[in-house]
Amino acid sequence: MTGAALLAHGTATGPPAWLIAAALPLAGGALYLAGVVALARRGAGWPPGRLRAALAAAGCAAVALAPPVTARADTFPGHVAQHLLLTMLVPLLLALSAPVTLALRTLPRRPRRVLLGALRSRPARVLTAPAVVVVLELGSLAAVYLTPLYGLLHASAALHLLVHGHMVLTGCLVSWLLVGADPMPRRPGTPVRLVVLVVLAAGHAVLAKTLFATTPAALGAAGEVRRGAQLLYYGGDVIELLLAVAVMAEWWRRTGRRLRAEQRRELASPASDRSV
Amino acid sequence: MAPPADPRARALSGRSVGTGVLIGVGVAGFVDEVVFHQLLHWHHFYDRGTSAAGLVSDGLFHAFSWTAVVVGLFVLADLHRRQATVPRRVWAGGLTGAGAFQVYDGLVHHKLLQVHQVRYGVDLLPYDVAWLVSGAVPLVVGLLLLRGPARPLADVRR
Numbered sequence: 001m002t003g004a005a006l007l008a009h010g011t012a013t014g015p016p017a018w019l020i021a022a023a024l025p026l027a028g029g030a031l032y033l034a035g036v037v038a039l040a041r042r043g044a045g046w047p048p049g050r051l052r053a054a055l056a057a058a059g060c061a062a063v064a065l066a067p068p069v070t071a072r073a074d075t076f077p078g079h080v081a082q083h084l085l086l087t088m089l090v091p092l093l094l095a096l097s098a099p100v101t102l103a104l105r106t107l108p109r110r111p112r113r114v115l116l117g118a119l120r121s122r123p124a125r126v127l128t129a130p131a132v133v134v135v136l137e138l139g140s141l142a143a144v145y146l147t148p149l150y151g152l153l154h155a156s157a158a159l160h161l162l163v164h165g166h167m168v169l170t171g172c173l174v175s176w177l178l179v180g181a182d183p184m185p186r187r188p189g190t191p192v193r194l195v196v197l198v199v200l201a202a203g204h205a206v207l208a209k210t211l212f213a214t215t216p217a218a219l220g221a222a223g224e225v226r227r228g229a230q231l232l233y234y235g236g237d238v239i240e241l242l243l244a245v246a247v248m249a250e251w252w253r254r255t256g257r258r259l260r261a262e263q264r265r266e267l268a269s270p271a272s273d274r275s276v
Numbered sequence: 277m278a279p280p281a282d283p284r285a286r287a288l289s290g291r292s293v294g295t296g297v298l299i300g301v302g303v304a305g306f307v308d309e310v311v312f313h314q315l316l317h318w319h320h321f322y323d324r325g326t327s328a329a330g331l332v333s334d335g336l337f338h339a340f341s342w343t344a345v346v347v348g349l350f351v352l353a354d355l356h357r358r359q360a361t362v363p364r365r366v367w368a369g370g371l372t373g374a375g376a377f378q379v380y381d382g383l384v385h386h387k388l389l390q391v392h393q394v395r396y397g398v399d400l401l402p403y404d405v406a407w408l409v410s411g412a413v414p415l416v417v418g419l420l421l422l423r424g425p426a427r428p429l430a431d432v433r434r
Contacts, residue, residue: 197343206332209335237338240339240343241342251350256357259357259358
């Protein structure tokens with residue numbers, strides 16, 4: 001996101017744009033790989049699916065921050081494409097990669113204890129409450145796109161960075177709550193998570209159609225805003241579909257484990273309920 | 277010998293209906309989007325006459341319909357895994373769900389909240405009637421399929 005903000009406003013001096021863009025995803029990917037290698041040295045495995053998700057997240061972030069995308073971020077469709085990648089797809093892939101679990105397994109004792117404390121802290125519990133996540137996500141979207149804030153973003157690089165960072169982090173909260181690969185204090189059950197997903201997706205759909213209908217002048221020319229709004233609508237659908245699959249895949253694995261345990265118990269006591 | 281009356285099999289007949297409804301609603305929503313919005317371009321993405329309530333109802337139904345397909349397919353796979361699928365009830369739920377969605381879309385979205393019309397620049401009455409009939413027929417067939425024997429797939433194959 002640093003790269004996005006800098007690139008959106010052009011850096012005449014300083015390091016080349018592609019370098020800034022590549023640095024953050026590369027660093028994140030390298031850190032993750034280091035964790036997996038550390039586990040392997042101990043002889044412990046790490047699911048290859050999670051590693052693939054982490055690498056895909058780094059790749060998507062790199063694409064979203066790459067010059068061809070950021071060069072178009074001043075137009076509304078370009079901005080929406082970047083928004084979809086950075087605040088929705090990358091958080092989903094990151095959540096699937098379970099980086100907190102990896103950190104808890106590989107960190108030395110003291111930082112590990114700090115991380116555990118943070119996870120159990122009151123702020124963490126409040127921030128991950130479903131209602132709070134929904135209000136944060138939809139509230140931020142409304143604040144950015146339906147108030148004059150969007151216009152101000154392009155006037156101040158610092159504000160731009162702050163708001164983008166906030167939206168990426170909010171997207172991460174949503175994905176972490178829904179996906180369920182990492183530990184989370186009092187994570188709600190599958191039905192509540194599905195309701196959260198439907199409410200958020202409906203909010204996105206309403207926002208996209210509202211933008212299509214009102215075409216706020218701050219976002220750009222009316223035609224561009226309409227194209228961007230449709231990209232937001234359909235692109236958002238695709239990623240929310242993936243989120244629904246992620247929620248249900250976790251349910252499938254969890255109920256499958258329970259089912260196998262039940263079947264084992266039945267096999268262990270064949271006489272009890274098979275009196276045919 | 278007749279298979280034992282397993283109390284759990286009866287409970288999963290209800291779940292077969294439920295997963296059918298989810299898939300039915302989702303498929304109807306998907307067909308609406310693909311055929312009428314994308315292929316025929318009869319429906320408009322946004323209609324100037326849309327009220328705020330219409331926009332919210334449309335958004336909720338849109339989000340609900342494709343989430344429902346995903347949830348429905350996973351629950352159906354789970355029923356198969358437990359060998360407790362009742363095909364007749366899945367069809368009953370599917371047709372009821374698809375028909376109900378179609379009727380709701382035709383009455384509430386097209387007429388009451390005016391989210392968008394079936395088609396523009398034509399006499400709407402035959403289109404609206406066709407729309408409602410295409411929803412009412414599967415709805416009635418689905419409700420009829422709710423009656424009759426509910427045998428799980430494992431027995432049907434036997």
